[in-house]
Amino acid sequence: MAEEKKIPKFSDLPLDKNGPHHNAWGLYGPKDQLGTLNRLTSPLVASTAHAEIQTGTRINLDWPLDAQHDLPFFGRQAFHKQVYQKKPRVVNDDVWTFNTQSSSQWDGLRHFGYQKEQVFYGGVTLEDIHGEEGGSDVLGIGAWAEKGLVGRGVLLDYHAWRTRKGMQHAAFETKGITVDELKAVAEEQGTEIKFGDVLLIRSGYMVEYNGLSREKIDSLRQQQPLKFAGVEQSEAMLEFLWENFAAAGGDHPSFEAWPTQKEYALHEVMLAGWGMPIGELFDLEALAAECQRVGRWSFFLTSKVCNVPGGVASPPNALAIF
Structure with missing residues (x-):
């Protein structure tokens, strides 16, 4: 049974007329910390499991935590692993140190706020987060750990679609993937988009990244500003995301074209306006191959994000199950 769409129309935004553009503040109450994850209801999860799990095949969507080695983009700290023996016993422990956004990640709601207005989802401020006495855990990603991000995932394999059409794509240049292109991908795949889906876009970033030398990656890291292809900033894209999805992400480092080509970034509206999780650097290569093999996307x-009160982001710990 399809989940009933119980949201305002995109044209009704902003809901809080005293807040920033396109916001949906107050839709789920004044203290909500789940945003569009409220769309992932128990009936939706139950019906999705029944419809989508057919063979039990499981596909990992997480890039290794150390995939970027010591060269993460955006100046983020690299993953470091220390394995040590607890002498004299034959016992090992390990310590991991890493930036939560140096590999596959969900951006949480305290990651990126409205830049001009300087507020996060629901009007939370930097002072609320960092306050003199240590702030609070408000909008921390640990709030998502209680139920996780569980539901129907859809892959739009933009990379395979544009390759078949002979279209050029440069992952390390600012280029906007349009709504019309994403809809064309879905149509060619025969993929029906349903309300409450989690959108994953295979842009081709991993394919291009994996073909680069260390020297080239280091050179790209030095560019200012960094440039990445991603979904376009537009009213049409915002409406497409708002009207359909509980969360959205892909294999690219910024999800949206970077730097933004508008006076706003999608990160502002999705995270701070709607509370919509943004996934980045997901490894979608094995998923794309399985989708192609079975003819279902x-x-x-x-x-299941990490249960860290007050956390900004988290590895996704994600599986696609067929």
Whole structure:
């Protein structure tokens, strides 16, 4: 049974007329910390599991935590692992140190706010987060850990679609993937988009990244500003995301074209306006191959973020189940 769409129309935004553009503040109450994850209701999860899990095939969507080695983009700290023996016993422990956005990640709601207005989802401020006495855990990603991101995932394989059409694509240049292109991908795949889906876009970033030398990656890291292809900043894209999805992400480092080509960034509206999780650097190569093999680009998605009160982001710990 399809989930009933119980949201205002895109044209009704902003809901809080005293807040920033396109906001949906107050839709789920004044203290809500789940945003569009409220769309992932228990009936939706149950019906999705019944419809999508057919073979039990499971596909990992997480890039290794150390995939970027010591060269992450955006100046983020690299993953470091220390394994040590607890002498004299034959016992090992390990310590991991890493930036939560140096590999596959969900951006949480305290990651990116409205830049001009300087507020996060629901009007939370930097002072609320960092306050003199240590602030609070408000909008921390640990709030998502209670139920996780679980529901119907859909892959739009833009990379395969544009390759078949002979279209050029440069992952390290600012280029906007349009709504019309994403809809064309879905149509060619025969993929029906349903309300409450989790959208994953295979842009081709991983394919291009994996073909680069260390020297080239280091050179690209030095560019200012960094440039990445991603979904376009537009009213049409915002409406497409708002009207359909509980969360959205892909294999690219910024999800949206970077730097933004508008006076706003999608990150502002999605995270601070709607509370919509943004996924970045997901490894979608094995998923794309399985989708192509079975001729189906929808699946049961389970993602359990780390239970860190006040956390900004988290590895997705995600599986696609067919």
